[in-house]
Amino acid sequence: MSASRLSVNVNAVAMLRNRRDLPWPSVTGLAAIAMEAGAKGITVHPRPDERHIRKTDVFELSELIEDRFPNKELCLEGYPTADFMKLVEEARPDQVLFVPDDPDQTTSDHGWQFGGDTGPLADAIAAAKDWAVTVSLFCDPDRAAPEHAARLGAERIEVYTGPYGACYDDPTAAAKELDKVVAAAEAARDCGLGVNAGHDLTVENIPALIARAPFIREMSIGHGFTADALIYGFAESVRRFRQAMGEL
Template sequence: MTAVSRLSVNVNAIAMLRNRRDLPWPSVTGLASIAMEAGAKGITVHPRPDERHIRKSDVFDLAELIEERFPNKELCLEGYPSPDFLKLVEEARPEQVLFVPDDPDQTTSDHGWDFSKGTGLLETAIAASKEWAITVSLFCNPDPSDPEHAARLGAERIEIYTGPYGACFDDADQAAKELDKVVATANAAKAVGLGVNAGHDLTVENIPALLAKAPFIREMSIGHGFTADALIYGFTESVRRFRQAMGEL
């Protein structure tokens, strides 16, 4: 029997490619289906206010796809907890929501929450999401002091920003230092009872070292690295490759 997958495929890049033309391909739902059929645990999307990649309509299409065809899979919505985003979360009812501290103009999520600043916005968003029976995760820097703050706010999980680790693909010594920060944060989250996710610039090359030290990580949201891999190997084979890197096959 194969292990339950940790892999959540982020299809933002597919939507970005589609949006270059006024055409319905490549299909976000079509490729999401291929990924889930191949064994991914679910799909992650980060709809931006300007809809430069994922559109609101994609969110509803993906929610419907999972409800009708993949009821054992999960949809995760990422976003800044603005009123518009919370309205989308309430209407789409994903299985999980990841709140990120992004400015609308950011090209990608590149830092976690600064918990030293006011957290009223997060507290409101977390309470609302729990009323909708949605699992709440907070995007955190690789800093072992952050998980305690996330737990105090009522989050059920954190997603550790692994960008600094992934950026060290050509520097083994620095990669080891960044990996230690990620692992320390994961252990701190586990110690306060939080589930641990990880995401950003994870690849088939750097995942094994992370899971060797933090095997309890329950989910990895992978978009850029997965899409780059899939351009060479195809969606089905890339799911297999990433799951193999995760020790699941």
């Protein structure tokens, strides 16, 4: 059995919990099931309005991993505001993924545009690295993006795979989008960056991606994983996604 690439995003679990003033479904409980089943770790995106993940969830997940899963990883996603950077400093996740999101966005839907003022982003990267947190930047499937990320001091990128995932019913379009994802991933590898991928990945579209880019080190999956888990359960969905990644 090879090491896992799968980081399970539990935002949707928190969103379901938040529909009621009750402690279930348990974010930490389901995160534990995923990690026990073989997931590499857990990803969360705590937004300012706490519409799904709350700050308290971040600390509870950090404690869970420290106490029970010391070989697993916690990844925080977020726009590098002062509040988010304070959370990163206090929680000290294994990895932070900086995304260029407006607070009101439903989900991350584009990568960083590197043509503007990147000073604040460079400062955030430097701060996170000072706290011994691995830094990844969310990038469009553009072969030019990784060089900019490397120049800013990032250690990894996460290639935005949303356009690829959106072509689930159009194989011709999916093949074109896959070419873009692979080109960006290869460019990142050539820049010496670690390569992650995420957004709308499923057990159906992962095999083609991993066949073309087997060097991808992490796939952060939330919506597709949760949809699968509603049918198969969290533990079985970990197995299914890892099998799709060629790990089992």
